[in-house]
């Protein structure tokens with residue numbers, strides 16, 4: 001991304017959303033870039049005259065924001081209590097193995113997938129649960145995980 005086009009995008013989003021709703025602006029920026037690039041947050045800080053530290057505190061507080069590039073498909077593996085007791089951790093490891101992710105990596109090199117741990121997706125009776133983009137998969141097993149991931153490749 002170059003800074004001229006970044007600046008146009010930031011201006012357009014501020015104009016669309018209005019300058020007073022920082023969270024709404026960040027949501028729009030994240031939707032556009034699929035994450036929040038640091039240089040874009042710097043531009044936003046200057047344009048809104050809001051300290052960069054305040055912007056970073058918001059982006060790190062809300063789990064839906066990402067400061068790192070995310071994959072096209074977001075795989076959220078629930079590790080809340082109900083899912084944890086039904087081996088949610090094994091599903092996380094299985095997803096990472098199937099996507100050839102190392103221990104540290106959560107996003108595939110081709111930016112096809114990002115795997116994230118989440119704390120309760122709000123449908124505990126379906127535990128263990130995995131959410132891929134907007135699709136919820138309940139009573140998930142390691143075997144089902146491989147089949148489901150293939151749908152998004």
Ligand code: FES
Pocket residue numbers: 078079080081082083084119120121122123124125127128129
């Ligand atoms: S703990 Fe997983 S959906 Fe609630």
